Amino acid sequence: MSFEILMPALSPTMEEGTLSKWLVKEGDEVVSGDLIAEIETDKATMEIEAVEDGKIGKLLVEEGDQSIKVNTPIAILLNENEQIQTLVKQPINEKTEAAETLEFNVTSNDFSDELQDITPLNYKKITVREALRDAMSEEMRLDNNVFIMGEEVAEYQGAYKVTQGLLDEFGDKRVIDTPITEHGFAGIGVGAAFANLKPIVEFMTFNFAMQAIDQIINSAAKTLYMSGGQMGCPIVFRGPNGAASRVGAQHSHCYASWYAHCPGLKVIAPWSSEDAKGLLKSAIRDPNPIIFLENEVLYGQSFDCPEDENFLIPIGKAKIEKVGSDVTIVAFSIMVGKSLEAAEILKDIGIDAEVINLRTLRPLDTETILNSVKKTNRVVTCEEGFPFSGIGAEISAVINENVFDWLDAPVTRVAGKDVPMPYAANLEKLALPQVDDIVNACKKVCYKN
Amino acid sequence: MKKNISTKVANINSNLNYDIKLLRKMYKKMLLIRRFEEKAGQLYGMGQIGGFCHLYIGQEAVVVGIQSIQIEGDTVVTSYRDHGHMIACDMDSKGVMAELTGRIDGYSKGKGGSMHMFSREKGFFGGHGIVGAQVPIGAGLAFAHKYNSTNNISIAYFGDGAANQGQVYETYNIASLWKLPVIFVIENNEYGMGTSVKRASSGNNLAERGKGYGIKFEIVDGMDVLAVRDASERAAEHCRAGKGPFILEMKTYRYRGHSMSDPAKYRTRNEVEEIKKNSDPIENLKQILLKSGITEEDLKLDNNKIKETINEAAIFAQESPEPSIDELFKDITIN
Numbered sequence: 001m002s003f004e005i006l007m008p009a010l011s012p013t014m015e016e017g018t019l020s021k022w023l024v025k026e027g028d029e030v031v032s033g034d035l036i037a038e039i040e041t042d043k044a045t046m047e048i049e050a051v052e053d054g055k056i057g058k059l060l061v062e063e064g065d066q067s068i069k070v071n072t073p074i075a076i077l078l079n080e081n082e083q084i085q086t087l088v089k090q091p092i093n094e095k096t097e098a099a100e101t102l103e104f105n106v107t108s109n110d111f112s113d114e115l116q117d118i119t120p121l122n123y124k125k126i127t128v129r130e131a132l133r134d135a136m137s138e139e140m141r142l143d144n145n146v147f148i149m150g151e152e153v154a155e156y157q158g159a160y161k162v163t164q165g166l167l168d169e170f171g172d173k174r175v176i177d178t179p180i181t182e183h184g185f186a187g188i189g190v191g192a193a194f195a196n197l198k199p200i201v202e203f204m205t206f207n208f209a210m211q212a213i214d215q216i217i218n219s220a221a222k223t224l225y226m227s228g229g230q231m232g233c234p235i236v237f238r239g240p241n242g243a244a245s246r247v248g249a250q251h252s253h254c255y256a257s258w259y260a261h262c263p264g265l266k267v268i269a270p271w272s273s274e275d276a277k278g279l280l281k282s283a284i285r286d287p288n289p290i291i292f293l294e295n296e297v298l299y300g301q302s303f304d305c306p307e308d309e310n311f312l313i314p315i316g317k318a319k320i321e322k323v324g325s326d327v328t329i330v331a332f333s334i335m336v337g338k339s340l341e342a343a344e345i346l347k348d349i350g351i352d353a354e355v356i357n358l359r360t361l362r363p364l365d366t367e368t369i370l371n372s373v374k375k376t377n378r379v380v381t382c383e384e385g386f387p388f389s390g391i392g393a394e395i396s397a398v399i400n401e402n403v404f405d406w407l408d409a410p411v412t413r414v415a416g417k418d419v420p421m422p423y424a425a426n427l428e429k430l431a432l433p434q435v436d437d438i439v440n441a442c443k444k445v446c447y448k449n
Numbered sequence: 450m451k452k453n454i455s456t457k458v459a460n461i462n463s464n465l466n467y468d469i470k471l472l473r474k475m476y477k478k479m480l481l482i483r484r485f486e487e488k489a490g491q492l493y494g495m496g497q498i499g500g501f502c503h504l505y506i507g508q509e510a511v512v513v514g515i516q517s518i519q520i521e522g523d524t525v526v527t528s529y530r531d532h533g534h535m536i537a538c539d540m541d542s543k544g545v546m547a548e549l550t551g552r553i554d555g556y557s558k559g560k561g562g563s564m565h566m567f568s569r570e571k572g573f574f575g576g577h578g579i580v581g582a583q584v585p586i587g588a589g590l591a592f593a594h595k596y597n598s599t600n601n602i603s604i605a606y607f608g609d610g611a612a613n614q615g616q617v618y619e620t621y622n623i624a625s626l627w628k629l630p631v632i633f634v635i636e637n638n639e640y641g642m643g644t645s646v647k648r649a650s651s652g653n654n655l656a657e658r659g660k661g662y663g664i665k666f667e668i669v670d671g672m673d674v675l676a677v678r679d680a681s682e683r684a685a686e687h688c689r690a691g692k693g694p695f696i697l698e699m700k701t702y703r704y705r706g707h708s709m710s711d712p713a714k715y716r717t718r719n720e721v722e723e724i725k726k727n728s729d730p731i732e733n734l735k736q737i738l739l740k741s742g743i744t745e746e747d748l749k750l751d752n753n754k755i756k757e758t759i760n761e762a763a764i765f766a767q768e769s770p771e772p773s774i775d776e777l778f779k780d781i782t783i784n
Contacts, residue, residue, distance in 0.1 A: 147596070173596070179626070184585050184619025191589015191603075194574050195524070197596060215616075218579045219586060226565035228558030229780035231575070263781050287783040 003052050004073040010041050010048075012245040013296050017041045018066045019074060028056045036075070042129065042300045043161045054078055123304040131273035131305050132162050132238075132294065135280035136200060138309050140170055143198060146284055149176040149185060150202030150239075159204045160240065160299055186212030186237070190219045190289075193235040198284060203239035206255045206293065220289035221264030236283045238292035241269070242333065242384045243432055245297065249420035254385030256332070257394070259291040260361040266315055267362040269293040271336035273305035275359055278313030286315060293361075295334045318365035320372070324354035327442045328372040330395055331382040332358040335414075335433065339382055342438035351446050361391060369395060370403050377408040378445040382438055387415035409445035414438050467675065469741050475517055475674055476734045477751050479509035482533040483731060484759045485542055486705075489532065489549055493709045497767055498549045502563050505533035507704035510730030511636055512537040514677025515604060515697075518685050519572075522599060526574040526587040527606035529564035530636075530703075534606065538571040542762040552769035559772040560780065581607060581614030584633065588624045591631035591694075602630040602688040610641025612655045621662040621694070628693035632684045633659070635696065636671065638703040643715040656698035664694050671699030672728040675737075702728070 007017060021038040024030060030050040037048050057078035061068055068074065126134070140146045147170075152159045154167040154177040167175040178185040182203060189199040203209040209216065216237060223231045242254035259267045266288050270276040276294070283290040321336060322343050331339040336357040343353040354372050358365065373379055379399060381392035392413035399411050417431045443449065486504045493502045505512075508530075516537040519525075527534045535545050540556065548555025548566050556566040564578040574590060577583040587605025594601040611617060612635050624631050635655050639646055652658065656666035665687060669680040677699065684695035702724045706713040713721075735748060 179619075179622055181619035181622065183616045184588075184623055187582065187585025187616060187620065188589040188592055188623060191526070191574070191586035192592045192596070193589070194586065195590050195593030197593050214579055214582060215585065219577070219582055223565075223567075223575065224783065225780045226557055226561040227567040227575070227780075228556065228560050229783075230557070230569055231567050232783050266782065 002057060002079070003054065003077040005036070005050070005075040005077055007068045007070050007072045007074050008039070008048055009070045010039060010046050011043055012247050013300065014041050014043075014070060015300065016067045016069045019061050019063060019068060020045060022059060022063055023047070024056050026056050026059055030054065030056060030077070042127070043159075050077070052077055122307040124307050125302050126273050126305050127300055127302050128270070128273050128276045128294070129160065129162055129299040131277035131303075132280055133164060133166070135277045135284070136163070137166060137169060139281055139284040140166070140174060143284075145196065146198045146200065147174040147176065148200040148202060149178050149189065151178055151180055151204050153177060153202050158202075160296060162294075162299070163202065182208050182211035183215060187215040187219065189235055189237075190215050190233060193220070193233045193289075194223070194231055196234075198234045198236075200236045200238060200284065203237060205244075205251055205296075206239055206241040207251050207253050209237065209239070209255070216259075216265075216289070216291070217262055221262050224288075225264060232287050233289045234287045236280070236290045236292055238280070238283075238290075239294060240296040240299070241293035242295055243297070243416075243421060243428075246423060246425065246428060247421075248423045252421035254293075254383065254416065256293055256361055256383065256385050257390045259293075260364075260391060260394070262362075265289055265291055265362060266360065267291045267293065268315060268360050269332040270359065271298065271333055271357055273301075273303035275313065275319075275357070277305055278311050279315065279359060282312045282315050285312075290315075293333065298334055298337075301337075313359065316360045316363045316365060318359055318368040319357045320354060320368065321357045322353065322355040324352040324376065326352045326376055327378040327380060327446055328354045328356060328369070328376045329380050329382060329438060329442065330356045330358060330369055330372075330392075332361060332391070333384070335382040335384060338433070338435050339438055341435045342442065345435065345439050346442055349443070349448065351442055351448065353442055358391075364394070364398070366398050366402070369398065373399055373403050374406045377406055378442075379407075379411045380414060380438060380441040380445060381411065382414045382433060384416050384432060386418050387413050388418055390415055409447070412441045412445050414441050469738075469743070471517065472734065472738055472741065473743060473751075475513050475678075476731065476738055476748075477755065478513045478516070478537060479674065479731045479734065480752060481542070481755050481758065482509045482513070482536045484755050485536055485546070485762070486532060488759045488763050489546070490705070490709065492546075492550065492763060492766070498563070499551065500562055501529065502549065502709045503530040503707065504705040504709070505530055505703070507724070507730075508636060508638060508671070508699075508701045509533060510674035510677050510734075511634065511671045511699045511701055512606070514674040515632075515634060515681040517678050518682045519604070520601070522572065522594075522601040523604065524572045524574055524587075524590045524594070524601065525604045525606070526583045526590060527576065528580065528583055528608055528611060529576070529578045530608070531564065531566065531576045535566060535568070535571075535573055535576070538568065538573040540566075540568050540571050540573060542758060543765040546762040546766035547769045550766040550769070551771065552766060553772045553776070554765070554769035558776060558780075560776065581611040581616050583607060584611065584614070584617045585620045585623075587633075588620045588629050588631050588694075591624065591629035591688075592627070594630055595627075600689055602632060602685055604632045604634060606634045606636055608641060609635060609637040609639065609646045609650065609655060610644075612637075612658070613641075613650055618658070618662075621659060621664060624694040625662040625664050628691060630688035630691070631694045632681065632688060633664075633694060633696045634681075635698040636701055637698055638701050640703070640707065640715065642707045643711070643713075645715065654698055656696045659694075659696040664696050665692075666696035666698065668698045668700065671701030672724075672730045672733065674730055674734055
């Protein structure tokens with residue numbers, strides 16, 4: 001009986017990869033554990049092993065084939081009696097069910113609007129990961145005081161490849177691997193910032209930043225005030241925040257509302273490549289401590305992004321990603337994409353949704369939110385984090401305090417469920433807010449079924 | 450009870466190598482700190498100073514000895530027991546006292562208080578209220594000295610209590626690994642608040658914990674300002690030569706409670722009196738000065754001048770206005 005070797009998922013968020021090299025050829029005998037190919041993912045190049053004994057009957061993809069979806073057959077393994085001729089080459093890149101559910105790609109131009117205050121000339125499609133890297137390398141070229149430190153940022157090229165290439169360009173003085181001691185290196189970053197350097201401190205995920213929370217809050221956020229304005233702390237703490245995929249409660253927490261709670265910090269949560277680049281550049285230039293909440297699932301997604309090195313997005317300004325008149329959806333980070341998907345579905349049932357991408361959580365662009373509410377009279381807030389004391393709760397309060405009389409329906413929250421993130425795929429899906437949840441919430445506030 | 454510190458009068462014979470002017474300067478600085486702290490205690494009792502107020506009385510030799518080897522551009526960071534460090538850094542006693550009274554002319558415009566004061570100009574980076582948090586910050590300042598290729602060092606003071614904090618050891622590891630020019634000064638005054646070192650800390654001397662990280666250390670009689678100066682000179686030389694961090698454990702003693710609200714039931718009055726009588730750092734240096742040709746009359750003049758300075762600071766601190774209402778929303782972020 002023949003056996004299909006499938007494109008493996010080599011990380012929790014991997015959707016596709018490149019077969020960079022075959023280490024076997026057709027007709028080769030392999031035993032379980034033999035290396036058969038090199039796979040390049042968006043994070044790393046890894047070797048894969050045969051998991052069964054047999055003979056390589058057919059290689060189904062060529063060396064160098066890119067964008068091979070996870071679970072696509074890449075080779076056929078034969079038992080001794082089988083003939084190669086009996087096999088039919090299968091098409092590659094066929095979307096499997098698993099890949100399809102993850103498939104999601106929106107460009108910011110799909111929802112073009114006139115509200116963007118900066119209109120750069122050239123756009124290029126790049127991933128969020130590349131946009132973040134470009135933002136850092138451009139700013140490091142401009143300002144020698146900017147440096148990056150964190151776990152695996154240098155020689156490993158970044159746990160999520162965000163810092164790829166930075167060590168080669170800037171050397172180990174400015175691209176610095178740290179031991180796995182978040183509290184210590186965050187504090188060293190804060191001290192360096194007090195001395196007028198401009199550190200970018202990468203946390204492998206913001207879950208681990210809990211180890212450093214004292215330095216972030218008590219030292220970075222409060223010292224300017226406690227010093228009567230003397231001790232600025234120009235530092236950026238960045239890294240992935242919120243759920244990735246199947247990594248459990250200790251690796252999936254959204255800390256947006258935790259940081260947004262604290263005066264002295266600015267808190268940014270980009271969605272697209274454009275957001276990532278324009279906001280990270282602004283964050284690095286900002287003289288204050290910045291919490292820059294990225295999203296692992298978005299790293300590999302591509303969006304049109306301005307190429308201009310002077311492109312900056314102002315901190316504290318939201319962007320209306322889609323203009324609409326019936327309901328306002330307020331979202332940030334990955335929920336912006338889901339909100340835009342929901343808006344498309346709503347269009348078909350006659351609801352014209354406006355989608356606000358907050359971009360910055362502190363200071364919150366209340367003006368954009370309130371103006372939109374005055375127009376649509378209905379609001380749905382969207383976040384991955386827990387509902388209790390969440391960003392949605394804050395937005396709801398701001399709306400009640402300022403534009404209560406404009407509301408035609410209660411402000412409604414779509415949020416993660418109030419549970420630690422489960423590992424099981426079905427439960428994880430239930431715990432996270434989905435497009436359907438947004439659609440249903442919008443229908444509810446528009447009183448449509 | 451076993452005493453960690455030397456109870457003998459400082460080694461009088463060792464003074465021959467010291468410039469008498471320097472000795473007198475150090476004496477005056479220690480005295481200034483003591484008089485400042487006594488006045489702060491007094492104002493606290495009068496209700497002019499609120500909240501926590503941690504006095505440095507007894508420990509003056511540590512900061513004054515180390516300060517005497519600092520060069521322009523060196524930076525200092527310490528805990529909440531910070532008044533002495535600020536005075537040692539030549540910060541104005543008026544500005545420090547006005548911060549204690551919560552007034553606009555304080556170093557933090559009255560918004561920081563006793564534990565949170567800073568002066569970029571004088572290289573003093575706080576004044577930190579979280580036990581141990583200043584240690585990685587001090588290493589960060591050292592990182593900046595190295596990054597900027599200066600010859601400067603960072604001096605990070607912390608107490609025996611902080612010496613058990615995890616972030617101290619994370620910092621030891623990184624500072625040693627990256628050869629950061631930082632002197633970790635453990636001011637071991639024998640009590641972390643009300644808990645004696647032997648009830649809180651395993652092992653022998655706190656400084657020895659640097660061994661595992663390959664950090665050189667010395668244990669110093671922190672009541673002897675000259676011993677402090679000598680040891681910190683060696684430590685600073687090590688750091689400036691690019692050899693990485695150095696730990697100095699200063700065996701010292703605080704005469705007052707942990708803070709003004711501490712009844713100090715955890716030690717006997719006799720214990721405190723013994724130290725005051727036999728090991729007082731100011732008295733020790735005074736004896737040396739007297740044997741070096743300085744007269745009682747000279748020292749009395751010094752003392753009077755210092756008292757005058759402190760009285761002026763106290764008056765200034767009480768007359769300075771409270772911060773205006775609009776200060777409430779200032780300095781949260783830089784616009």
